[in-house]
Each structure stands twice: as structure tokens, then as C-alpha cells.
Amino acid sequence: MSTIQNIKKEMSKVLIGREKEVDLLLIALLQEGHVLLESVPGTGKTLLAKTFSHCIEGDFKRIQFTPDVLPSDVTGIQFFNPKTQEFELRTGPVVTNVLLADEINRATPRTQASLLEVMEEKQITIDGETVSLQPPFIVVATQNPIESQQGTFPLPAAQLDRFLLKIPFAYPSFEEERSILNRFKSSQPLHTVEKVMSLGEIQSLSSLVKEVHISEDIESYILQITRETREHEWVEVGASPRASLALLKASQAQAFIEGRDFVRPQDVVAVAPFVLQHRVQLTIEASLTRTPEELIDRIIEMATLPVEARQAQ
Template sequence: MLVEKLKKEIGKVMVGMDKEIELLTIALLQGGHILFESVPGTGKTMLAKTFAGCIQSSFSRIQFTPDVLPSDVTGIQYFNPKDKEFELRPGPVVTNVLLADEINRATPRTQSSLLEVMEEKQVTIEGKTLKLEEPFIVLATQNPVESQQGTFPLPAAQLDRFLMKVPISYPEFESEREMLRRFKDKQPLDVIEPVISPEELRECTKEVKGIHVSEDIESYILQIARNTRDHELIELGVSPRASLALLRASQAMAYINERDYVTPEDIKKVAAYVLSHRISLTPEASLTKTNERVMEELIEEVLVPVESRV
């Protein structure tokens, strides 16, 4: 079972992160991207590196700062004086797992350089387009504590490209104790080995696409999406892309639970992660509630279909 393999191997490094590993697996199976939000030092970068090592894939990291240019992300055409001709030098986006560290420190122009690669799995460098090899997943991080100083909040179009936004909290007391004991005298990544090959992953992704979604489940997803557009506390509801993202995430959730059909419970488990970052609250609502809280309340208000396998 893919998720159990990943939990076991990533668990050698990351303690107490079963939920985050499950969500990472969902993104991997559906070719989606994740935005991690947490204060510094809670393991976002380590989780991304460990994840890349477990799936036998290439890994690149971009440390975003205001002076990073779009060409630093995508790549350039440069003149080789030895050969007297221009050569293509791809940027760090040409990889399997891309860690976009502190993405909200980049300027909007640099942030937008990721739009094409996240949506179409290709990058255009001075007129030449390169298709990226599968799998390709962007794991971006941002620090909510410094969201008002020296940062550029991600626009709605950029946020909409992320399949899920996943908050990472401080570890439990005993989990943190275990981390201290485990790595006081060795480097965490030294113990990681690949647990799934590219061929196995491709087979899994094909199987996920075949997970059955009934008409009742489709209606349930659409009703949740429509309610975000009519809700009194929400100024901007989710897009049709969000409805499709919720369907795909629910398929992957059913798959890792070893079912060949989606249930309402699958949708409930992933809905807040898939939809919360895609809505904008009214100014009045944002004073007292979070996006996540409003989404949780909204989902509970939607009538759950009784029969979901037909």
C-alpha cells in the first residue's frame, strides 16, 4: 500500500506527521501541488526533501527572496563563447519535486513564472517550451507570522494552482522528544531509501483515475462549491477548477483507503484543505473567523447524499 510505505519511510525522519504524509500522497497521485503554511523550524523543508528521496525522484529548491528573477526560476538562453552559439540552461523548475521555499517573499512577477509550470507541466524559456517529466510536484512554503513584512501575498490565480493548502503545527510533546533522541547524533536524511519506483507510481496514478464517482457525489461536490459563491461570509467563492480539484483529491483519498469508489466521507476529509485557500472572506468575517473555520461550517450545512456508489 503506497501511503503506508511512505508513512513508514518518511516516519524515519518526520515524527507525528501521518496526516501531512497522507495529503502529500494524495497530491502525488493526482499530480497536484501543495502550499505548506507554518512558522519556521517545523520541518517543512525536511518533509519535502524526505518525500523526494522516498519516491526516487530528482529534487530542486528555490529560496525565494525579493531579488529572485523569473529567469532564476525557469532558466535562460546563454551565449557560449567557446561554441559561439546560444545554449539552453534550464532553471530549477526542471525537476520532479520542486521546493519553493518562502514563496511569498518573491515579487508578483517572479511568482507568476510558476503559473505555466504548475498548470501545464511545461516551461517556456525565451520561446522554447520544455515538457517536464512525471511526476512533477511543487511544494511551496510560507510563514504566516511575517505575512505583512517584506512579503508579497499570493494572488488568487496563484493560490488556485495549489491542490491543497496544508498548515503544519508544532509537534506533540512526545513526538518532539522522539525527534531529539532520534537525531541528536546523526543526520535525518541518511536513513531514507526509495520505496516506490517511477513505474510503480505511474501504475498507481492510472488506477486513481479509474476510481468511480457517482452522480450523487458529483452533485455533492458541486453544491459545496456553489455554497461558497452564495455564502454571506464569503466575498469570493471557489472556481470550477476548485470543484475539479476536490473531485480528484477525493478520488485519491478513496484509493489510499483501498476503495474503488468515492464516499461523502472522502470529500469531507479533504474539502477544507482543497477549498479554504481559494475563498476570500468579507472584511467583517475576517475579523472573527478563519477561512478554514468558515469552510468547515459550510461543509456541515450541505446535505450529504445517502447513496453514493450508484
């Protein structure tokens, strides 16, 4: 657990008021999941991803998505070498440990789809040749919601479902923003961040997270929440079985970060909005007055707590 605290300490050198976002990013890393950061421009999404990559002794690459980025720009190509008179494989930036997919919704659907295989199977296929990625591999993608109607292509459900977590970024408070001004007005603190987590440590911690105990009651609680997203009157399309597994994994990592080897209902509640909000689609009528976040909050509020949790209240 000292490694977890060290990475939080290093990230706090740069980030102010983003403790929850850092925890969620660690949850994704420990469970080998991917993260979608969503907010208006200038709130620190890219800075969070870059600071995170500075703390890890791994490879970091960035793709600035625009409408003219091609799938081959992401995954790679087979090119003809005139010297050897043979085709050679040149892998793209996706072959890394941490991939920052900046403004992912500016890419065309065809280019967005180039990430489907690698996000799910940790491999890429180029002209019939398969290349497996070395773990860990995590995609940290950003998108700006206010520009969804101007030069952008909304992510399809299949793409959204590949993200373990969707993390909305709120504006900082008055005092947090004052601290940001003071911290960045004369220096760039990103250069002071040290690497505190090796790839081997990530693998070891990931193995420990998978051993965090989940009782049958907690499993039932998770299933109750995800299945209600499919049956609620506000919902057009509910969360998939992949979402149930994602909620289970995120709950395990949440418990681990808090120093426990078992999952409590509070762990499920803490991560459920970030796991489920991007996986549900409201009906046209409901979307006029409701949001997916409100739906998840209501489902959690109505869900029946496991017996031991009710007794503890």
C-alpha cells in the same frame, strides 16, 4: 497499495506525528497536484518535503526564494556561447520531478508568476522556446504566515488556485516533541530513508487513482459544497470550477489511499478543508471574526449528505 505503505514507513523514520500531512502529500503526488505548506518557522515543512523526495527515485531540486531571485533563475535562460557563437538553452531548477519552493512568498510577484505556466501546463517557455517536463512533476512550496508584513509578497489568487492542497502545520504535542528531541539529538535520520517508489510506479498508481469511481450523488455533494462558497454571506470571492475538480481528484486519491475503488462522502469531508481554504476570500466584515477554515467547516456541516450516506448513519 504496498508501495503506499512503504513510503509511509520510510517517512515515519524521520517525521513524528505527521501522518495526515504525509497522506495529503501522497494525494497530491497521485493526482499530479501541488502543495502549499504553511506554518511558523521550524515546524518541519522543509524536512517533510526533503524526506518525501528521498523516497522517490526521481529528480529533486530546491529554490530558496528571496526578493532578488529572478524569473530566469527559476525557469532558465537563453545564453550566448562564445565558443559556438550561438545561443543555447539552459533550463532552470524548475525542470525536475519534485521542486521545493522554499519560502515562496519572499519572491516578488514577477518571480512568483514564473511558476504559473509550469504548475498548470507542466511546461516552461523561454524566449519563445517551449520545454515540456517529464511526469511526475510536483511543486511543494512553503511559506511562513507570521512574516506576511515583513519582506514578503502574499501569493495572488491565481497562484494560490494552482495549488491542489494547502496544508497548515500545527505545533507537535508534548510527547511528539520529546520524541523529536530523542530522534534528532544524536543523528540525522534523513540519511536512513530509502527510495521505495519509482517514477514508473507513480505513473501506474496515478492511472489507478483516476479509475476510482465517483457516483453522481457524490459529484452533486462536491458541487453543493463548492458552489456554497460562492453564495455564502461571509464570502467575497468563492471557489472556482478548478476547485470543484480539485476536490473531486483529492477525494479519489483519499479513497485510493484507504484501499477503496469508490469515493464516500467521508473522503470529500476529509480533504475539503485543505482543497478549499486557500481558494476563498472572506468579506472584510467576516474576516474580522471568522477564518476560511471556519467557513469550510460550516458549509460541510450544512451540506446535504447523499442518500446512501444518510441511511448508513
